Amino acid sequence: MNPGHENLHRFMNKTVRFTEADTGHLMALAKVVQLKKKEYLFREGEYARYVGYVNKGCLRYFHTDPKGEEHIIYFAQENWWIGDLDSFYSRKPTPYNLQALEPCELFAFSVETFDRLRSEVPAYEEFRKLAHARATAARLETMLSQRRQTAEERYLALLKKFPDIFQRVPQHYIASYLGIKPQSLSRIRKQLSDGSR
Amino acid sequence: MNPGHENLHRFMNKTVRFTEADTGHLMALAKVVQLKKKEYLFREGEYARYVGYVNKGCLRYFHTDPKGEEHIIYFAQENWWIGDLDSFYSRKPTPYNLQALEPCELFAFSVETFDRLRSEVPAYEEFRKLAHARATAARLETMLSQRRQTAEERYLALLKKFPDIFQRVPQHYIASYLGIKPQSLSRIRKQLSDGSR
Numbered sequence: 462m463n464p465g466h467e468n469l470h471r472f473m474n475k476t477v478r479f480t481e482a483d484t485g486h487l488m489a490l491a492k493v494v495q496l497k498k499k500e501y502l503f504r505e506g507e508y509a510r511y512v513g514y515v516n517k518g519c520l521r522y523f524h525t526d527p528k529g530e531e532h533i534i535y536f537a538q539e540n541w542w543i544g545d546l547d548s549f550y551s552r553k554p555t556p557y558n559l560q561a562l563e564p565c566e567l568f569a570f571s572v573e574t575f576d577r578l579r580s581e582v583p584a585y586e587e588f589r590k591l592a593h594a595r596a597t598a599a600r601l602e603t604m605l606s607q608r609r610q611t612a613e614e615r616y617l618a619l620l621k622k623f624p625d626i627f628q629r630v631p632q633h634y635i636a637s638y639l640g641i642k643p644q645s646l647s648r649i650r651k652q653l654s655d656g657s658r
Numbered sequence: 659m660n661p662g663h664e665n666l667h668r669f670m671n672k673t674v675r676f677t678e679a680d681t682g683h684l685m686a687l688a689k690v691v692q693l694k695k696k697e698y699l700f701r702e703g704e705y706a707r708y709v710g711y712v713n714k715g716c717l718r719y720f721h722t723d724p725k726g727e728e729h730i731i732y733f734a735q736e737n738w739w740i741g742d743l744d745s746f747y748s749r750k751p752t753p754y755n756l757q758a759l760e761p762c763e764l765f766a767f768s769v770e771t772f773d774r775l776r777s778e779v780p781a782y783e784e785f786r787k788l789a790h791a792r793a794t795a796a797r798l799e800t801m802l803s804q805r806r807q808t809a810e811e812r813y814l815a816l817l818k819k820f821p822d823i824f825q826r827v828p829q830h831y832i833a834s835y836l837g838i839k840p841q842s843l844s845r846i847r848k849q850l851s852d853g854s855r
Contacts, residue, residue, distance in 0.1 A: 524802060532802055546791035557798075593790060594743035600797050601754075605721060605729055607804055608837050640805050 463488070468516060469568065472540045477588045487585060490578050491568035496520075496561035502569075503545070509555040511569040512544030518565030519629045523637075524557050533638040536562075536623060536630055542592065543567075549575075562630055612641045613649050660685070665713060666765065669737045674785045684782060687775050688765035693717075693758035699766075700742070706752040708766040709741030715762030716826045720755050720834075730835040733759075733820060733827055739789065740764075746772075759827055809838045810846050 462470060462481050466488055473479035494513065496502060503509045505525060515537055522543065523533040534557070537543045548555035549572060570578060579586045606615055616639055619626065626635060636646040659667060659678050663685055670676035691710065693699060700706040702722060712734055719740065720730040731754070734740045745752035746769060767775060776783045803812060813836055816823065823832060833843040 526802075526806055530806070532805060534798055534801065545795070547795035550788055550791045591747055594747050597794070597797075598742070598744035600794075600801070601731055604731065604797070604801055604804065605723075607801065608729060609723055609727070 465516070468539065469514060473584075473588055476591050477584050479584050479588070483582050483584050486582050487578060488568065490574040490581075491570060492574070494565075494567040494569045496565040496567065498561055498564055500561050502543075502559040502561075502567065503548075503555055504558045505556055506554045508552055509545040509548035509557075509559075510571060511567075512542065512546065512549055512575055513567040513569035515539055515541045515543060516566045516568055518561060518563045518567075520559055520561050520565060521630070521634060522557055522559050531637060533634055536626065536634075536638065538623065538629075562634075607640070612639055612645060613653070615639050616646070616649055617653075662713070665736065666711060670781075670785055673788050674781050676781050676785070680779050680781050683779050684775060685765065687771040687778075688767060689771070691762075691764040691766045693762040693764065695758055695761055697758050699740075699756040699758075699764065700745075700752055701755045702753055703751045705749055706742040706745035706754070706756075707768060708764075709739065709743065709746055709772055710764040710766035712736055712738045712740060713763045713765055715758060715760045715764075717756055717758050717762060718827070718831060720757070721753055722755070728834060730831055733823065733831075733835065735820065735826075759831075804837070809836055809842060810850070812836050813843070813846055814850075 462484060466484050469487070470479065470481065470484045473484070491513075492511075494502070494511070496518070502511060502513070502520070517539060519539075520537045520543065521533050522535050522537065523531050525531050537559075543559060545555040545557050545559075547553075548557075552572075579589065606618060610618070619635070619639065632646060633643045636643040639646065641649075659681060663681050666684070667676065667678065667681045670681070688710075689708075691699070691708070693715070699708060699710070699717070714736060717734045717740065718730050719732050719734065720728050722728050734756075740756060742752040742754050742756075744750075745754075749769075776786065803815060807815070816832070816836065829843060830840045833840040836843065838846075
């Protein structure tokens with residue numbers, strides 16, 4: 462197997478039995494997309510023509526509101542499947558931006574190649590079914606945690622999911638994701654590091 | 659066609675071409691479940707063994723946190739597809755409760771009948787693909803609106819989606835969904851009704 466596809470192969474096998482032939486078939490349909498730091502896979506108002514797998518790098522998915530304020534929905538890193546399926550399938554403009562925070566390598570699919578992947582690789586379709594269920598559960602959990610957790614608790618949950626986030630994502634983006642001011646984030650970090658001494 | 663299935667038939671045809679034979683096939687696999695007011699389709703800690711379509715009635719989907727406080731995630735009404743897919747497919751306990759707020763009629767599917775529906779009725783699978791994309795988009799929008807909208811804006815958005823909600827859902831549940839106290843909800847309603855005179 463191409464060593465560049467090992468991550469993907471290993472990752473898919475955590476959820477379903479995904480053979481080397483399945484990985485090969487997937488890669489034959491994929492378009493390898495390189496993004497430079499700060500480059501976008503798609504921007505608000507565009508058609509989100511690709512969904513894809515993050516083989517390398519880290520991105521942010523965000524929306525700019527009518528007042529010009531940015532709202533970060535999530536940070537994606539290696540092994541995430543990303544995209545705006547609603548725009549992708551309905552071919553309408555997306556309200557979101559997907560921007561590289563580091564140089565990224567994605568394995569990307571158009572509607573046509575994605576539909577072929579789903580129908581020609583049954584193990585992939587099975588993966589999607591389970592991954593969709595898990596992702597929905599995770600999103601509900603995020604919604605709940607936004608309502609009931611303190612900023613400090615949300616910060617700790619993010620760190621647990623993404624331990625090296627401060628090495629990879631600018632601090633003001635992390636504050637935006639947590640829905641707090643950068644100064645509040647600094648204060649929380651300081652308090653926690655004082656407390657853990 | 660059975661007149662009890664007309665809602666479903668009409669609803670599915672808004673998204674995909676869904677023939678009478680498709681509707682008949684779906685109903686042959688469905689289990690018709692009646693819930694009394696306050697009855698549960700599933701409760702926290704149980705396996706959520708059914709997903710289903712709401713043919714009649716209104717329900718709330720909620721989680722109880724460790725402090726005993728209830729957090730309402732959504733209200734479902736006619737034409738919603740509901741369930742906890744994560745628990746459903748992974749057969750692990752759900753952290754959610756799905757409770758009828760009125761007498762309800764659901765067309766419900768077990769994992770086995772649901773998988774048959776998806777493979778035997780291609781139009782249903784196509785519907786799911788598009789509905790999943792739309793639902794994900796709607797959930798992100800809710801997440802965003804929680805962060806940036808005032809309680810009053812969230813209240814108006816809810817009313818738009820669910821105009822007769824005050825006739826069907828107790829006011830303290832609506833307040834819980836909006837993440838505010840019942841008194842604040844009364845105040846918002848009063849202000850808006852004063853303002854619109």
